[in-house]
Amino acid sequence: MPSSPQHVTAPSSPVLERHSLRSDCSSCFALCCTALGFSRSTDFALDKPAGAPCQNLASDFSCTIHDRLRPRGFRGCTVFDCFGAGQHVSQKLFGGTSWRTNPKTKQDMFAAFTTARQLHEMLWHLIEATRRTYDPDLKEQATELRTTIENALGGDAHDVLDLAVEPLHEQVRGVLMDVSEEVRVAYFANGGDHLEDALTPGADLIGQNFRAQSLCGADLRGAYLIAADLRNCDLSGADLLGTDLRDALLHDADLSTALYLTQPQLNAAQGNHSTGLPADLVMPTHWHED
Numbered sequence: 001m002p003s004s005p006q007h008v009t010a011p012s013s014p015v016l017e018r019h020s021l022r023s024d025c026s027s028c029f030a031l032c033c034t035a036l037g038f039s040r041s042t043d044f045a046l047d048k049p050a051g052a053p054c055q056n057l058a059s060d061f062s063c064t065i066h067d068r069l070r071p072r073g074f075r076g077c078t079v080f081d082c083f084g085a086g087q088h089v090s091q092k093l094f095g096g097t098s099w100r101t102n103p104k105t106k107q108d109m110f111a112a113f114t115t116a117r118q119l120h121e122m123l124w125h126l127i128e129a130t131r132r133t134y135d136p137d138l139k140e141q142a143t144e145l146r147t148t149i150e151n152a153l154g155g156d157a158h159d160v161l162d163l164a165v166e167p168l169h170e171q172v173r174g175v176l177m178d179v180s181e182e183v184r185v186a187y188f189a190n191g192g193d194h195l196e197d198a199l200t201p202g203a204d205l206i207g208q209n210f211r212a213q214s215l216c217g218a219d220l221r222g223a224y225l226i227a228a229d230l231r232n233c234d235l236s237g238a239d240l241l242g243t244d245l246r247d248a249l250l251h252d253a254d255l256s257t258a259l260y261l262t263q264p265q266l267n268a269a270q271g272n273h274s275t276g277l278p279a280d281l282v283m284p285t286h287w288h289e290d
């Protein structure tokens, strides 16, 4: 979510590595604050329809309450991350001309942002899959999918808008699951035998206490670990694809080799300086403050 005024810059580089998949609000026309719709909740203090600018958005695309988002009831804005889709759409697909300067582009720009964010998130995971697998076939499949996505993103806005995202998503999901299986076996899947029945994809583990347990190689894909106590846990090789970590306690836990972890998941959780993170992720700002 935007932190500083937007500057028009040269088109961004082709998306090749994970560091390209970080949001750069200074090069974005605040697309998350306009294109997306929000309902009033504990994460967002007001109703905002999709396609309308947030009332806290300034004319220079900065956020007027950026340094007070959590106390003002906009916690969701500190969790959201566009995986670098915002600056790509603003600068590459629409050539650095904003929807304010050229309102006719608004609809396409917002639609492209919604699709590009999904594509960037897929790239984030595919890059990890190619790094983690030792299976040449899986590496090739992941690379091919990555190329398809990068080619669409490297074209124009219509290449992105015309892409059939759902079938692509299914293919990506299949490869990610296959790589997960390969990786988790290497980490002695379900490290804690006594937890084997509980640690399943999509499991409801809300508020459960796993403190200091070994969850190595667990398949926690899509599981609900909201407010779960994971302090001092070993999550090496655990699959966290889509795992809900809102308010999960990650203090002193080791997630440095967990699979498919994203910045928004971390932003939604609690942790400390001793939480082990994968190299491409950063400690959320609010962890410093807690």
Ligand code: SF4
Pocket (backbone or CB within 6 Å): 001, 002, 032, 033, 054, 055, 056, 057, 058, 062, 063, 064, 065, 066, 074, 077
């Ligand atoms: S509160 Fe700020 S960061 Fe959140 S949507 Fe509004 S302008 Fe964007």
